[in-house]
Amino acid sequence: MKFLLALVALLMLIAAPACSISVTSSTAGSAGGATAHGTYSLANDASLVSDVTLGGGALSRQSASAGPGMIAEGVSSGSGSVSRTVAADGSLSYAASDDASGAAVSSGMQASLSGSAGIFSAVSSGAENEMTVAGGFLGEGGDMSVSLTSVAADQAMTTGEAFALGTQCLNGELTQGIAGQDAAVSVHALYVSDDKNIGEFGVVAQNAKGGATAKPAPSEPSYKLTGYRWSRNPQIVITVSSIDLPSSISAGDVKSQITSAEISWDTVAAEALFGNVAEASDGFNRDFGKYGTRDYKNVHMWTTDTRLSDSTIAMTITWYTRSKIVTGADGKLYSQAVESDCWYNDRLSWRIDQDEGNKASSFDIRTIALHELGHTLGLKDLYDSSNTDQIMYGYNDGTSRWTLGSGDIAGIQKLYGAP
Known part of the structure; x- marks a missing residue:
C-alpha cells in the first residue's frame, strides 16, 4: 500500500x-x-x-x-x-x-x-x-x-x-538516430533579427554507451571546440545541389564560393581538410526535414522548405561517433565526425561579393559558408565581444568577411595541426 x-x-x-x-x-x-x-x-x-x-x-x-x-x-x-x-x-x-x-x-x-x-x-x-x-x-x-x-x-x-525562431532544430529522428550507439549529432544555425543583425541557435544530442557523455572539449577565450574532428587528412567532399539555387547564381558560382571558403581553412592546417567540391546530378534533393537520414555524403543546398523559418539563414547538422576516436594535433582524443550537411534559406537574398568588407542587407555566400564549414570541422560559435574579429563569432551585420581570426586559426590547429 x-x-x-x-x-x-x-x-x-x-x-x-x-x-x-x-x-x-x-x-x-x-x-x-x-x-x-x-x-x-x-x-x-x-x-x-x-x-x-x-x-x-x-x-x-x-x-x-x-x-x-x-x-x-x-x-x-x-x-x-x-x-x-x-x-x-x-x-x-x-x-x-x-x-x-x-x-x-x-x-x-x-x-x-x-x-x-x-x-x-x-x-x-x-x-x-x-x-x-x-x-x-x-x-x-x-x-x-x-x-x-x-x-x-x-x-x-x-x-x-x-x-x-520557427525552425525545427530537434526532432525524434535525431535522437532515435543515436539511440543504442556511441554517437552524437550537432545542429548549428544562423538567424537574422528584426534589426538585421545575425544571431545563432543550436542543439547537441549525444548518447554514450556504458558511461557518461563526453566532457566539454578544451577551449580558449578566442575559440571553442565541439569535441569532434574528422579522420586523419579527411579531404571532405562537399556536394552542391543545383536545386532551388538563388536566382542569377549558378551551381558553378556556388562551387567557387564554397571552394574559396574551404581554402581559407585548408591553408592554416597541416592536414588536408577538404577535397574538390562536387556538383550533384540533376534531380538530387536532400529533404530538409529528414534530419535522421545519414548517407555519409556532405551536402550543401538551398531550400524553400518553410520548416526553415524566414529568419533562419543557414543550418548545419553534423553527425559524429564516439565508437571511433581520433587523436587531435593537441594530443587529446576526439569523437570522429562522419557526415555534415548544410541548408541555406532560399527565401532570403544572397549575393557574391568581389571584395571583402562590403555590407548589404543580403548575405554573401562565401562569408556564411566559411562560418558553417567551421562548424563542420569542429569549432563552436563565439559570443564574447572580444572575439568580433573571429569568423566563428556569432554575430554579423551583413558585412562580407573572409579572413580567419587568430582564434579561428588556433582552434583549427589544435585539431588538425599547423602547416
Whole structure:
C-alpha cells in the first residue's frame, strides 16, 4: 500500500530583485527510494509552483514557472536519473513532471524561452547508457520552444522537439538516430533579427554507451571546440545541389564560393581538410526535414522548405561517433565526425561579393559558408565581444568577411595541426 508521507506545495511570487531557492525531497521504501531536487534562481516578477508527492519509495512532482531566470531540476532512483536545466534572460515559461520509483524514472518538460540568450538541457542516465540533449540561442530577438520526454532505467532515452525562431532544430529522428550507439549529432544555425543583425541557435544530442557523455572539449577565450574532428587528412567532399539555387547564381558560382571558403581553412592546417567540391546530378534533393537520414555524403543546398523559418539563414547538422576516436594535433582524443550537411534559406537574398568588407542587407555566400564549414570541422560559435574579429563569432551585420581570426586559426590547429 502506498502511503502519502508528505505533500510539499511551494508557491512563490518572488518579491526581491532576484531570488534563489533550493528544495530537496526524498522517500524510501522496501523496493528502494527516490529523490527530487530543484534549484530556482528567478527574477523579482517570476512565479513558481512545485508540488511533490512522496510515499513508499515512489515520488511524483509537478512544476511550473513563468518569468526570466534559471531552473535546474533532477530526479533519481536506484534505477537511473534525469536532470534538466532551462534559463532565459527575457521570458521563460516552464512546466515539468517527474515520476520515480525503484523501477524507473520518467520525466517530461515543456519550455518557451525568449530574449537575447536562452539555454536548455536534459540528461537521462541509466545502467547501460547516458543521453544528453542540450541547446540554446544567443542574439537579439531570439526564441526557442522545447518539449522533451526522458526515461531512465537500464536504458536511458530522451526524445522530443525543439524549435528556434520557427525552425525545427530537434526532432525524434535525431535522437532515435543515436539511440543504442556511441554517437552524437550537432545542429548549428544562423538567424537574422528584426534589426538585421545575425544571431545563432543550436542543439547537441549525444548518447554514450556504458558511461557518461563526453566532457566539454578544451577551449580558449578566442575559440571553442565541439569535441569532434574528422579522420586523419579527411579531404571532405562537399556536394552542391543545383536545386532551388538563388536566382542569377549558378551551381558553378556556388562551387567557387564554397571552394574559396574551404581554402581559407585548408591553408592554416597541416592536414588536408577538404577535397574538390562536387556538383550533384540533376534531380538530387536532400529533404530538409529528414534530419535522421545519414548517407555519409556532405551536402550543401538551398531550400524553400518553410520548416526553415524566414529568419533562419543557414543550418548545419553534423553527425559524429564516439565508437571511433581520433587523436587531435593537441594530443587529446576526439569523437570522429562522419557526415555534415548544410541548408541555406532560399527565401532570403544572397549575393557574391568581389571584395571583402562590403555590407548589404543580403548575405554573401562565401562569408556564411566559411562560418558553417567551421562548424563542420569542429569549432563552436563565439559570443564574447572580444572575439568580433573571429569568423566563428556569432554575430554579423551583413558585412562580407573572409579572413580567419587568430582564434579561428588556433582552434583549427589544435585539431588538425599547423602547416
